[in-house]
Amino acid sequence: MEFKSEKLENGLVIIGEINKSAKSAAVGFFVRTGSRDETGNINGVSHFLEHMLFKGTDKLSALEVNEAFDRTGAQFNAFTSEENTVYYAAVLPEYLAEVTELWTQLMRPALRDEDFNIEKNVIKEEIAMYKDLPGFDVMERCRTLHFDGHPCGNSVLGSEESIDNLTAEQMRDYFASRYAPNNIVLACAGNFDWDEIRSLVVNSCSSWHKRTTERVLSHSGGSRRKERLEKANLAREHICLMSAGVSAQDPRRFAASLLGTIIGDDVGSRFFWELVDKALAETASMQFGAMDGTGAFCSYIRCSSDNVTKVLDIVSAIFDDLILNGVTEDDLTKAKNKVLSALVIKNELPMGRLVDLGFNWTYLRRYQTIEDDVGAIKAVTVDDVHSLIEQFRPGDFTQFSLSPA
Amino acid sequence: MEFKSEKLENGLVIIGEINKSAKSAAVGFFVRTGSRDETGNINGVSHFLEHMLFKGTDKLSALEVNEAFDRTGAQFNAFTSEENTVYYAAVLPEYLAEVTELWTQLMRPALRDEDFNIEKNVIKEEIAMYKDLPGFDVMERCRTLHFDGHPCGNSVLGSEESIDNLTAEQMRDYFASRYAPNNIVLACAGNFDWDEIRSLVVNSCSSWHKRTTERVLSHSGGSRRKERLEKANLAREHICLMSAGVSAQDPRRFAASLLGTIIGDDVGSRFFWELVDKALAETASMQFGAMDGTGAFCSYIRCSSDNVTKVLDIVSAIFDDLILNGVTEDDLTKAKNKVLSALVIKNELPMGRLVDLGFNWTYLRRYQTIEDDVGAIKAVTVDDVHSLIEQFRPGDFTQFSLSPA
Numbered sequence: 001m002e003f004k005s006e007k008l009e010n011g012l013v014i015i016g017e018i019n020k021s022a023k024s025a026a027v028g029f030f031v032r033t034g035s036r037d038e039t040g041n042i043n044g045v046s047h048f049l050e051h052m053l054f055k056g057t058d059k060l061s062a063l064e065v066n067e068a069f070d071r072t073g074a075q076f077n078a079f080t081s082e083e084n085t086v087y088y089a090a091v092l093p094e095y096l097a098e099v100t101e102l103w104t105q106l107m108r109p110a111l112r113d114e115d116f117n118i119e120k121n122v123i124k125e126e127i128a129m130y131k132d133l134p135g136f137d138v139m140e141r142c143r144t145l146h147f148d149g150h151p152c153g154n155s156v157l158g159s160e161e162s163i164d165n166l167t168a169e170q171m172r173d174y175f176a177s178r179y180a181p182n183n184i185v186l187a188c189a190g191n192f193d194w195d196e197i198r199s200l201v202v203n204s205c206s207s208w209h210k211r212t213t214e215r216v217l218s219h220s221g222g223s224r225r226k227e228r229l230e231k232a233n234l235a236r237e238h239i240c241l242m243s244a245g246v247s248a249q250d251p252r253r254f255a256a257s258l259l260g261t262i263i264g265d266d267v268g269s270r271f272f273w274e275l276v277d278k279a280l281a282e283t284a285s286m287q288f289g290a291m292d293g294t295g296a297f298c299s300y301i302r303c304s305s306d307n308v309t310k311v312l313d314i315v316s317a318i319f320d321d322l323i324l325n326g327v328t329e330d331d332l333t334k335a336k337n338k339v340l341s342a343l344v345i346k347n348e349l350p351m352g353r354l355v356d357l358g359f360n361w362t363y364l365r366r367y368q369t370i371e372d373d374v375g376a377i378k379a380v381t382v383d384d385v386h387s388l389i390e391q392f393r394p395g396d397f398t399q400f401s402l403s404p405a
Numbered sequence: 406m407e408f409k410s411e412k413l414e415n416g417l418v419i420i421g422e423i424n425k426s427a428k429s430a431a432v433g434f435f436v437r438t439g440s441r442d443e444t445g446n447i448n449g450v451s452h453f454l455e456h457m458l459f460k461g462t463d464k465l466s467a468l469e470v471n472e473a474f475d476r477t478g479a480q481f482n483a484f485t486s487e488e489n490t491v492y493y494a495a496v497l498p499e500y501l502a503e504v505t506e507l508w509t510q511l512m513r514p515a516l517r518d519e520d521f522n523i524e525k526n527v528i529k530e531e532i533a534m535y536k537d538l539p540g541f542d543v544m545e546r547c548r549t550l551h552f553d554g555h556p557c558g559n560s561v562l563g564s565e566e567s568i569d570n571l572t573a574e575q576m577r578d579y580f581a582s583r584y585a586p587n588n589i590v591l592a593c594a595g596n597f598d599w600d601e602i603r604s605l606v607v608n609s610c611s612s613w614h615k616r617t618t619e620r621v622l623s624h625s626g627g628s629r630r631k632e633r634l635e636k637a638n639l640a641r642e643h644i645c646l647m648s649a650g651v652s653a654q655d656p657r658r659f660a661a662s663l664l665g666t667i668i669g670d671d672v673g674s675r676f677f678w679e680l681v682d683k684a685l686a687e688t689a690s691m692q693f694g695a696m697d698g699t700g701a702f703c704s705y706i707r708c709s710s711d712n713v714t715k716v717l718d719i720v721s722a723i724f725d726d727l728i729l730n731g732v733t734e735d736d737l738t739k740a741k742n743k744v745l746s747a748l749v750i751k752n753e754l755p756m757g758r759l760v761d762l763g764f765n766w767t768y769l770r771r772y773q774t775i776e777d778d779v780g781a782i783k784a785v786t787v788d789d790v791h792s793l794i795e796q797f798r799p800g801d802f803t804q805f806s807l808s809p810a
Contacts, residue, residue, distance in 0.1 A: 073742025
């Protein structure tokens with residue numbers, strides 16, 4: 001493993017972790033922008049823009065983009081979250097340069113009015129489709145309630161109304177300010193030639209213009225409000241709980257992940273034994289999500305309406321017990337084994353490695369080896385977890401419930 | 406990479422591909438049994454039995470099984486198909502022996518009456534849930550229509566009726582005959598110590614009794630019948646097409662996979678450009694599936710009822726054109742790039758490698774390196790694809806449609 005990095009004059013950072021024994025290679029553009037960087041009247045523009053990048057450039061039609069990916073045999077896609085928009089591809093090593101060159105072109109899209117107008121309907125269909133998924137809908141509603149005006153509560157997809165009102169001109173303005181090279185990291189992982197990729201990127205991207213990009217960073221303690229909404233056609237109760245946590249920059253993020261695993265991993269967690277194994281809930285999970293300057297624990301529970309009161313009583317009892325008795329060494333050891341094996345297995349594949357490599361640079365502006373992260377997880381103590389519980393009190397949660405009408 | 410294999414006296418085969426540079430290890434039991442090995446009155450028993458293995462042994466309760474997996478941090482699961490039942494886990498190297506030892510115990514389950522009776526309801530709920538997924542339902546119905554009495558048309562889940570009538574005694578008999586050691590391959594991949602795993606398996610599994618196990622092997626040309634069923638609450642037309650292909654033992658299986666990719670890959674295929682890109686169908690894909698002694702191409706198309714006639718006309722035109730004009734060198738090159746990159750990326754992770762390793766041994770009784778498979782795919786010619794088209798005529802398909810009422 002060898003790590004390389006370079007910052008172009010316009011601020012674009014190129015990083016790469018070269019693993020000559022890998023059988024594939026992966027490339028990704030990590031744009032530090034998402035729904036939290038949007039104002040209300042353009043809510044959803046980050047995700048919409050992600051779709052538009054595949055519509056081509058001044059030189060490439062959408063059809064040609066599709067054919068160009070096709071030739072490389074790439075596994076490629078993109079995703080948008082509250083704070084990142086990521087474009088990636090995994091390929092055989094001999095195609096990495098070709099697919100990287102293609103992405104560098106797509107990162108300066110044409111954003112044509114006619115494509116924008118057609119794609120608007122696709123976005124609106126996607127919003128409608130997700131609204132029909134109660135597990136997704138309840139989490140989005142809970143996030144908005146929890147963040148309570150803080151930009152991390154903005155919807156990634158936007159609303160039908162905000163998308164309807166969005167203009168192509170607004171999107172082009174947003175693109176110009178957020179896709180500035182100094183707001184982007186290009187990462188590569190796996191078996192590739194650093195010099196080849198580096199010079200290709202220098203050639204293609206040096207003409208991009210630097211621009212001041214800002215992001216408002218503030219911690220959110222969460223509203224801790226409780227809301228409930230009845231919805232027709234629901235057969236089950238869907239409950240989302242959120243509470244505050246540490247940021248992606250905080251060394252305690254590993255302890256927070258372990259706490260989430262102890263409470264709400266799919267199997268063997270407190271939620272599992274008390275709710276799922278006892279057949280009171282069909283699913284009950286908790287995860288910690290670290291963000292830029294803030295963080296949150298998020299739980300999702302699905303159960304029959306008959307069991308809601310009992311389920312919520314047990315959830316309260318689990319959190320009360322955490323405050324009183326904390327976690328055990330055995331809890332922590334089991335959680336570490338799970339988190340470590342998931343981390344190592346994910347990072348073993350260049351495509352998985354790419355994601356951690358890109359996000360570590362985006363959030364920390366530094367290179368972390370897998371061994372760095374493994375060491376940090378192994379070093380977490382029971383006391384570290386207890387001090388997190390004391391400070392953040394995961395039992396003081398915001399709650400949103402979607403109930404059968 | 407080093408390959409090791411050993412056959413115990415009772416017929417159990419242990420194989421392993423050791424990759425000391427891997428960061429994880431994976432283990433799997435590949436039992437050569439599935440719904441095609443069932444008679445009508447016990448249909449669904451293979452899949453039901455897979456669930457029962459997690460209920461424990463004479464020495465381990467279900468709770469202890471769960472906790473035992475939990476300690477290792479394993480990513481573990483199982484699946485049942487028409488001809489295989491596979492139990493697997495991926496872990497950090499230091500836990501492979503522990504998780505392998507656990508699997509060897511679970512492979513001799515208690516199959517308690519009370520667990521059987523409780524789990525029966527879980528299976529029936531799973532059947533009901535899948536019946537509600539029209540994309541799944543139409544494929545299962547089409548498979549039964551296509552195989553027309555051939556055992557490869559048996560449902561994996563079984564019917565509510567067959568599961569209702571199944572007794573624990575019948576399951577125990579099925580287990581005794583199908584989980585004989587001579588019908589099982591234990592495979593390991595990644596970073597592990599062969600001698601440690603080998604001696605552990607010898608200790609745990611040598612007492613298992615050999616038994617004659619049979620499977621009826623015959624090719625199926627398919628019924629080529631067409632059926633249509635109206636269903637309430639459907640918003641879309643779901644269409645499944647199946648036609649005959651080569652077996653998993655046939656060297657032409659790679660050419661068949663490439664043909665499936667040319668016609669029906671998610672992007673860039675004939676179906677994609679003619680149906681999806683033109684917005685006539687929301688999804689249209691084709692895949693080739695090789696089986697023991699037979700094989701089949703399977704397509705799935707979802708579209709609005711208004712477009713059905715047009716969509717089916719275009720599908721016929723695509724198949725007619727294949728007979729008349731075949732495929733081009735460019736088609737084949739693009740398909741090879743896709744199939745090769747998917748193969749290499751999948752096999753790069755020990756867990757992905759395990760699956761190919763186990764299935765290659767199950768079907769071919771031999772070790773294939775990744776390079777062997779890559780070489781075989783690269784060697785496929787346009788003429789190979791044309792001779793497949795001539796022999797199997799994918800346009801002569803069985804068709805099942807689920808339509809809005």
